Amino acid sequence: MAAVVDTLRLTAEDALGLVKRREISPAELHAAYLDAIGERDGELHAYLRTCEQPSGESIPIALKDVISTKGVETTAGSKILSGYVPVFDATVAARCKAAGLTLLGKTNTDEFAMGSSTENSAWGPSRNPWDPTLVPGGSGGGTSAAVSAGLAPWGLGSDTGGSIKQPSALCGNVGLRPTYGTVSRYGVVAFASSLDQVGPVAKTVRDVALLYSIIAGRDPLDSTTVELPEPVELPAGERLDGLRIGVPKQIESLAAIEMGVRSAFEHALELARDLGAELGECDLPTSYRYGMPCYYLIAPAEASSNLARYDGARFGPRSEAATYREMVERTRDEGFGPEPKRRIMLGTYALSAGYFDAFYGQAQKVRTLLIQEHREALSRFDVIATPTSPTVAFPLGDKAADPLAMYACDLLTIPSCLAGLPGLSIPCGLSDGLPVGLQLLGAQFGENTLFRAGQVLEQAIGFDTVPERLR
Ligand code: GLN
Numbered sequence: 001m002a003a004v005v006d007t008l009r010l011t012a013e014d015a016l017g018l019v020k021r022r023e024i025s026p027a028e029l030h031a032a033y034l035d036a037i038g039e040r041d042g043e044l045h046a047y048l049r050t051c052e053q054p055s056g057e058s059i060p061i062a063l064k065d066v067i068s069t070k071g072v073e074t075t076a077g078s079k080i081l082s083g084y085v086p087v088f089d090a091t092v093a094a095r096c097k098a099a100g101l102t103l104l105g106k107t108n109t110d111e112f113a114m115g116s117s118t119e120n121s122a123w124g125p126s127r128n129p130w131d132p133t134l135v136p137g138g139s140g141g142g143t144s145a146a147v148s149a150g151l152a153p154w155g156l157g158s159d160t161g162g163s164i165k166q167p168s169a170l171c172g173n174v175g176l177r178p179t180y181g182t183v184s185r186y187g188v189v190a191f192a193s194s195l196d197q198v199g200p201v202a203k204t205v206r207d208v209a210l211l212y213s214i215i216a217g218r219d220p221l222d223s224t225t226v227e228l229p230e231p232v233e234l235p236a237g238e239r240l241d242g243l244r245i246g247v248p249k250q251i252e253s254l255a256a257i258e259m260g261v262r263s264a265f266e267h268a269l270e271l272a273r274d275l276g277a278e279l280g281e282c283d284l285p286t287s288y289r290y291g292m293p294c295y296y297l298i299a300p301a302e303a304s305s306n307l308a309r310y311d312g313a314r315f316g317p318r319s320e321a322a323t324y325r326e327m328v329e330r331t332r333d334e335g336f337g338p339e340p341k342r343r344i345m346l347g348t349y350a351l352s353a354g355y356f357d358a359f360y361g362q363a364q365k366v367r368t369l370l371i372q373e374h375r376e377a378l379s380r381f382d383v384i385a386t387p388t389s390p391t392v393a394f395p396l397g398d399k400a401a402d403p404l405a406m407y408a409c410d411l412l413t414i415p416s417c418l419a420g421l422p423g424l425s426i427p428c429g430l431s432d433g434l435p436v437g438l439q440l441l442g443a444q445f446g447e448n449t450l451f452r453a454g455q456v457l458e459q460a461i462g463f464d465t466v467p468e469r470l471r
Helices: 012-020 026-044 091-098 141-148 165-171 205-215 249-253 259-274 285-309 324-335 338-351 357-380 403-410 414-418 447-461
Strands: 047-050 060-064 102-107 154-159 174-177 197-202 244-248 278-282 383-387 423-431 434-442
Touching (some): 012 026, 012 205, 026 060, 026 141, 047 141, 060 141, 091 205, 102 141, 141 154, 154 174, 154 205, 174 205, 244 249, 249 285, 259 278, 259 423, 338 357, 357 434, 423 447
Parallel strands (some): 060 154, 244 278, 244 383
Antiparallel strands (some): 383 434, 423 434
16 A cells, blocks of 8 residues: 655655655655646646656656756747757756656746746746745746645756746745756756756755755766765754854845845844854955846856757747748747847847947956955855845736846845855745745855755754645
């Protein structure tokens, strides 16, 4: 008889234990998640498609739809890739397979991972399990909503400027954006290649660390990857003695940060101090002043180049026309939604002759300053702490008509992405009944430090990751 599992509460670590002790079979576990999806995903739309048959001998996993999966349609949330069925697995998908993980399904994303709410998905938005009238964040809103609603024990997202950390914050999950170069992007639909990273989303820091250990490491198929300098450690501490935490002094005067977010953040800092951490102030002046404009030049510039490959000749549907040129024009016009079109235009403009130095060139210089100021801060502190998102989850439609308001969601996540540094978001409390995320940033390859600090704080905070309305 199948063990009864409460997928809402089950961590990946618990699920692995059940399978290992043969208290549940991988097929029964897969079926339990499909049942939960059947029950709750009609409302949430976390998944674009599910896989009915378990393919591995371990526990299930959800993958964001930017990750190529052999034989399973991969659209990156775009009409221009509808019907595209990859003939190969992305390296991260292959590593999950090699670890025995079973693909549960592909999760919703803003089109080409461009957005902060999943409302830019060509297939309709996902909804926040804490309150379905609200967005789950983005672009990886599907994975976060799935983990939060017990529709997957864990999942993978991709993060260019905040797409793992921000939805994790808004849905009450733990999410890691790893150090640039530690996880392969081979087979991951490219958005901005100097920024894109793949990373785990789960209910606990230990689950995130475990999944990171499965996907990280050099891949000959992605020349930007390196071997990890030290193995991933599963954290299990109780104190933070000696940990130096820097809080950017700019946080205090950032008007965009809501009061409720601020108080949950400050509460987490007090707990950290009680647990033995040494708190101090660091200075990141360029980050919060120029981080966003810098990102919104570099990311669209790279996107305009990466998206040039969708020409109707190779992937996805093709619009018929009399000439090749017309075919490409019509395919791109009909296939791309408004946000990718906006980014292609912004990026092409920033790269064009006569404007290159003023925009793209200037942004690259700002990026160097960001790298320097983070390096300086992280020479004095082990970890930098900020809120992950300036706000809690917001209503669907609230920012959809205002691209700049949507871009501002990533004010706090963007600077460290430009600097290539790892960031962990953990839930640190509620504001008006909605989850608030604490962002911990570390030095290059500093994931183990983030896991240690995150796990101790997670224990102390005692956040219940199951949305109140589902308890
Ligand atoms: N919201 C940011 C953007 O729209 C970041 C997205 C991401 O990290 N993929 O570009």
